[in-house]
Amino acid sequence: MTTPTASDALVFFGATGDLAYKQIFPSLQAMVKRGLLNVPVIGVAKAEWTLDQLKDRARKSVTEHGGLDEAAFAKLCDLLGYVDGDYNDPATFAELRNQLGDAKRPLHYLAVPPSLFGVVADGLQASGSAENARIVVEKPFGHDLATAEQLNAMLHTVFPEESIFRIDHYLGKEPVENLVYFRFANSFLEPIWNRDHIDSIQITMAESFGVADRGSFYEETGTIRDVVQNHMLQITALMAMEPPSHEATDALRDLKAMVLRSMRTLKPEDVVRGQYNGYRQVDGVDPKSTVETYVAVRLHIDSWRWAGVPILIRAGKCLPHTVAEVAVKLRRPPRVVFNESKPGPANIVRFRLQPQVEIAIHARAKMEGQGMRGEDVELKVIEDATDDMPPYERLLSDAMSGDPTLFADQRSVEAAWRVVDPILDNATPVHFYEQGSWGPKEADHLVKDVGGWHVPTAPS
Numbered sequence: 001m002t003t004p005t006a007s008d009a010l011v012f013f014g015a016t017g018d019l020a021y022k023q024i025f026p027s028l029q030a031m032v033k034r035g036l037l038n039v040p041v042i043g044v045a046k047a048e049w050t051l052d053q054l055k056d057r058a059r060k061s062v063t064e065h066g067g068l069d070e071a072a073f074a075k076l077c078d079l080l081g082y083v084d085g086d087y088n089d090p091a092t093f094a095e096l097r098n099q100l101g102d103a104k105r106p107l108h109y110l111a112v113p114p115s116l117f118g119v120v121a122d123g124l125q126a127s128g129s130a131e132n133a134r135i136v137v138e139k140p141f142g143h144d145l146a147t148a149e150q151l152n153a154m155l156h157t158v159f160p161e162e163s164i165f166r167i168d169h170y171l172g173k174e175p176v177e178n179l180v181y182f183r184f185a186n187s188f189l190e191p192i193w194n195r196d197h198i199d200s201i202q203i204t205m206a207e208s209f210g211v212a213d214r215g216s217f218y219e220e221t222g223t224i225r226d227v228v229q230n231h232m233l234q235i236t237a238l239m240a241m242e243p244p245s246h247e248a249t250d251a252l253r254d255l256k257a258m259v260l261r262s263m264r265t266l267k268p269e270d271v272v273r274g275q276y277n278g279y280r281q282v283d284g285v286d287p288k289s290t291v292e293t294y295v296a297v298r299l300h301i302d303s304w305r306w307a308g309v310p311i312l313i314r315a316g317k318c319l320p321h322t323v324a325e326v327a328v329k330l331r332r333p334p335r336v337v338f339n340e341s342k343p344g345p346a347n348i349v350r351f352r353l354q355p356q357v358e359i360a361i362h363a364r365a366k367m368e369g370q371g372m373r374g375e376d377v378e379l380k381v382i383e384d385a386t387d388d389m390p391p392y393e394r395l396l397s398d399a400m401s402g403d404p405t406l407f408a409d410q411r412s413v414e415a416a417w418r419v420v421d422p423i424l425d426n427a428t429p430v431h432f433y434e435q436g437s438w439g440p441k442e443a444d445h446l447v448k449d450v451g452g453w454h455v456p457t458a459p460s
């Protein structure tokens, strides 16, 4: 396999926007600090700003998000350029082309709403800035299956699939990489990682906060589009995929797409939507809104490995704490050997993905003393490892070096939309829940046969 050529310029559209402020500038400073960025960095926006104003904004951004490193920041400022102009104006792209100088493999990061992807892609092409270039796009990637297909077709008129990097920041998280590593760097999981030994799987993404100032965004989105179609289904795919025979990008992405393609399309009876009390009073939210801030779904993967194993996803805002976790419940031992008053819970292999890395196995062990009585213990494999490379830094560095492993490709994005398409919007009723609860009780019937919901403990 040949090593891809690294990009020799980084352009980011939406330079004066929120994403640039919260994620991009801090990542750029961190990349400079690690010695991973030493090429021109050009911001593009329509704000009637000067380069100095952009530098001021960058300084505020890094100060607020992660901390200012004077030396790295000064170096970043030396690399920074700025183009101010309308995305519909060819002069904007002519100036960008000019500032790109002799860069031969620029990377264009579209930190702008998807409605602008087309116009930016066309402007890049017309000015000659798309040639040999890479493009990074943010979620939401489409609003449903049809719009995702249209978006892909439109981007493909300018960029080949291998040059398109679709960000799903969950894939850049250290604990998510660890899940994949742990599964395939050890031999003891694989023999039991199937329908013969696994009873059910639960994936929880709980957030203790509401939609804050993103009311109008959330009205267009809802939890299914916001985190299930992307983060949750990508995690499910990593958890369920076949073992790759090697580390190559294609292997991993092919295997993930295979899982998503064998996932059964969801039906309304597999889904319970919820909305926290108080959501309708948020700025930008319709007082009669039926948009979900919580969803629980019961999935099935129609493969030899997973046939008959229920996979439950539960995600929502204003839940008791902020935590994301995968819990893989094993089948119980075939016989009760020890005459205990109450048999212990089934073994669970648990991967905590948020806020920190944690891998643990719940088991039973004998209590000290007379008699064969046991207690629940947890074998901790990893706990509290800190992630010193935030997702955006990891993903931007990978995109610059042309490594698409941690990005979602067209097949998996479209397959994931196919799974959720029939349950979007008002396909099912919305049930109200109290803030700080685990969501509407109507969701409980989805887990009746698997022993109830897995409730992640509060992060310490």
Ligand code: BG6
Binding pocket: 169, 207, 226, 227, 354
């Ligand atoms: C984003 C969603 O993709 O992920 C947000 O739009 C959500 O609604 C966020 O809060 C969660 O990401 P993280 O990294 O904070 O778990």
